[in-house]
Amino acid sequence: MATSFDIVKRHIQMREKTDRQMSNFWLVLYFLPVFVTIVAIGYFMVSFMAQFSSVDFVTEYDFVYDEALSGIAFSWVFVGLSWFTSVFVGLIVPYFLVNRRKTHFNRQKLLSENLIAGIDSVAQTKEVDIQDSLLSLRKNVEETNLDKTDKNPILWAFLSAFIPFLSLYVYYFLLSDFYKHEKLENNFWKHSNNALNQLGINFSVPQRTQPMPNRSFVLYLVLTIVTMGLFGAYWLYVLLKDPNEHFDYHKQVETQLLTTIDSVEL
DSSP states (O other): OOOOHHHHHHHHHHHHHHHHOOTTHHHHHHHHHHHHHHHHHHHHHHHHHHHTTTTTSOOOOOOHHHHHHHHHHHHHHHHHHHHHHHHHHHHHHHHHHHOOOOOHHHHHHHHHHHHHHHHHHHHHHHHHOOHHHHHHHHHHHOOOOOOOHOOOHHHHHHHHHTTTTTTHHHHHHHHHHHHHHHHHHHHHHHHHHHHHHHHHHHOOOOOOOOOOOOOOOOHHHHHHHHHTTHHHHHHHHHHOOOOOHHHHHHHHHHHHHHHHHHHHHH
């Protein structure tokens, strides 16, 4: 029968699947609809001017309707392509951002609960009273669970793609949730460190060198509006970078935790 520490190990090994690193290539997708729209407008203007410039206002002119209709048709193709890329980007970007929030938070929840159970089991085996530390750990997990609501990535992807400006709310809760998550997680690792040390188990939590800053949603929203969406690219960059750095820290602390667990004799 697998012990709680064995389950913790399994959750650590799942990290590569749940804590997905997202590169800055996603910023290209942010500008893709804009690029396609500019091309569509440019093609329409060039086609219109070319047709208009061919008109001879002095002599009788036989207007070629087929050419005009062809130009208009191609313009509408670009308009449709612009709409399609907007919907595509509106679907795929929120989906991947919200999905990695969901998978990471779920993994961390299960890892934390099983780590507490494992520490409690060792304490009972060694007959060491660490109830205060265990209480602090359990309160931390309860607070973390209460602070997070489950977000369905498919639902939020479709809503943000088809409801104007809803993607800004998605950006808001991604910005806010990861910051709160990291603050609570810092306390969890601190309490885990104390509990394990009380049991005579050496667990040294690495220093977090790149803590997640508390970014202002209002400021980011105003700057996005003032710059007509251009600042949104930086906002997306932050939503890529901050969790990536958070996941990098997880790799450090969980590697140390894995070494610590392997040294425990049950």
